[in-house]
Amino acid sequence: MITLTQVTKVYQGARRPALHQVTATIEKGEFVFVVGEAGSGKSTLLKLVLKEVRPTLGTVTVNGRNLESLPRWKEPHFRRSIGYVPQRPLLIARHTVYENVAHALRVIGKTEAVCRRVVPEILELVGLGMKENRYPHELSAGEQQRVAVARSFANRPLVILADEPSSAVDPDTTIELMRLMDRINRTGTTLMVASTDAKLVSAMRRRVLEFEEGSLIRDQVRGVWRP
Numbered sequence: 001m002i003t004l005t006q007v008t009k010v011y012q013g014a015r016r017p018a019l020h021q022v023t024a025t026i027e028k029g030e031f032v033f034v035v036g037e038a039g040s041g042k043s044t045l046l047k048l049v050l051k052e053v054r055p056t057l058g059t060v061t062v063n064g065r066n067l068e069s070l071p072r073w074k075e076p077h078f079r080r081s082i083g084y085v086p087q088r089p090l091l092i093a094r095h096t097v098y099e100n101v102a103h104a105l106r107v108i109g110k111t112e113a114v115c116r117r118v119v120p121e122i123l124e125l126v127g128l129g130m131k132e133n134r135y136p137h138e139l140s141a142g143e144q145q146r147v148a149v150a151r152s153f154a155n156r157p158l159v160i161l162a163d164e165p166s167s168a169v170d171p172d173t174t175i176e177l178m179r180l181m182d183r184i185n186r187t188g189t190t191l192m193v194a195s196t197d198a199k200l201v202s203a204m205r206r207r208v209l210e211f212e213e214g215s216l217i218r219d220q221v222r223g224v225w226r227p
């Protein structure tokens with residue numbers, strides 16, 4: 001599904017690589033935590049998979065396609081085929097929960113009839129079936145993050161990338177959020193979750209890729225993390 005081969009990323013003007021000779025393969029349907037201290041390269045890894053940044057050296061392959069060979073005009077379509085959950089949910093404030101999720105479907109050309117069928121299903125899945133007419137400011141931080149997850153999952157992507165999705169929510173909400181991710185993972189969706197939450201990572205017992213100053217220092221099945 002996702003293969004990184006000897007990937008090095010040096011940002012312009014940086015003194016050291018953000019990622020250094022990283023090689024890893026993530027199979028379809030896996031749930032992988034990407035862990036490490038701040039600045040260790042987690043976000044850079046996710047951005048490479050989205051082709052938001054390009055490797056300085058090495059190759060990134062997603063779904064059998066070397067991203068270097070993906071033409072620029074196909075990049076927006078490619079990105080929309082991947083679900084992305086940012087650290088803080090970027091919801092549209094003047095849109096309801098329903099509209100926020102429907103928006104993700106409209107931009108890929110889905111009809112209103114499809115939205116009316118699919119959006120309630122997804123909101124039910126994330127536990128927000130009763131709140132489809134609420135506005136973002138009427139939701140808790142955890143609920144807002146669940147809307148962001150619903151939106152990332154709306155077009156049933158093969159992969160969802162989440163960048164520290166629990167950084168702005170309390171521990172109970174974090175557990176809830178991870179249960180939700182787990183449910184989505186069970187549908188066959190591959191998940192890559194960057195996290196600095198050692199307790200959470202250790203409790204979930206999923207594959208752990210640990211980074212230190214840009215190097216992959218551990219790749220462990222059912223891993224824990226003690227920074």
Ligand SMILES: Nc1ncnc2c1ncn2[C@@H]1O[C@H](COP(=O)(O)OP(=O)(O)OP(=O)(O)O)[C@@H](O)[C@H]1O
Pocket residue numbers: 011012014017018036037038039040041042043044045196
């Ligand atoms: N656009 C950029 N230009 C220059 N340097 C950058 C850029 N983005 C990230 N870096 C640097 O690359 C290194 C890795 O950053 P990255 O954001 O990938 O780490 P991270 O592990 O996700 O950190 P955090 O947990 O704080 O989000 C850091 O030293 C950072 O300062």
